[in-house]
Ligand SMILES: [Fe+2]
């Protein structure tokens with residue numbers, strides 16, 4: 001059989017058709033075109049020799065069953081398709097050129113740019129958050145609530161946070177804008193670490209999280225938005241940026257380990273951190289009221305994120321941020337309390353969207 005194939009190949013090569021004819025589609029084409037064009041006897045013999053030598057009878061039958069009309073139609077359709085493909089490529093290239101001229105990112109994947117609109121129909125200007133993620137802060141929340149530390153772990157959490165306040169006071173003193181911004185770089189870590197660990201736990205144990213992954217990730221996102229806001233009114237110095245690098249490296253890993261060992265301790269620490277944050281923002285407000293810090297107009301990002309009225313100022317922003325911190329305090333002390341009762345977080349529905 002192999003010899004017959006080889007001899008077929010040689011004869012086909014002699015007829016100027018080449019070894020490529022040994023693909024089924026080409027052979028079909030040649031055989032059919034031989035009917036249309038009435039080829040020379042040699043070519044017909046070559047094809048017949050090859051077809052006889054083919055071991056698969058189905059291919060032979062298939063080749064003979066197609067009429068020349070079908071072939072012509074097929075070829076016309078192929079040409080049409082090719083032209084359409086070329087047109088499509090041309091259109092894509094034209095669109096890409098126009099996007100390039102506008103300075104936009106060009107993508108081959110056809111992912112449409114995500115667009116949102118304001119209530120008045122104008123384009124939403126932020127890509128870092130969307131209209132449905134904005135909210136009005138609940139300013140009526142009790143700012144003075146405090147979890148009295150009774151157990152050893154609670155006392156350890158409380159004094160850990162208190163001891164961190166002294167170097168912070170020493171470093172920033174009364175520069176509350178900068179202090180707020182720097183502390184937000186730390187405050188946005190626990191929610192992400194806790195959410196990530198609960199996510200992994202959910203995967204490992206094949207169980208639901210009770211919404212706690214989402215609630216903690218929401219907290220992290222909310223804290224990051226505090227940072228994005230304070231970035232607009234404070235400019236960190238080079239050594240402050242360096243400090244953020246160092247602190248993040250240490251705090252992320254410490255909190256990660258702490259959460260693995262004792263989530264009830266980790267959430268209690270964050271509860272007390274949030275109590276401290278409320279205190280810091282209260283001091284910030286006092287400095288604003290005394291005129292020691294200029295009450296500048298609220299950054300545009302803050303007006304849109306907290307749905308503040310136009311003409312709001314920095315004081316209004318600090319008020320809503322402080323209210324957020326009070327909500328984080330509640331969520332984290334609550335999470336710690338659940339663990340203290342010997343329960344899993346997933347056993348109590350998470351306060352998703354609690355602002
Ligand atoms: Fe914050």
Ligand SMILES: [Fe+2]
Nearest residue numbers: 187274325328
């Ligand atoms: Fe917070």
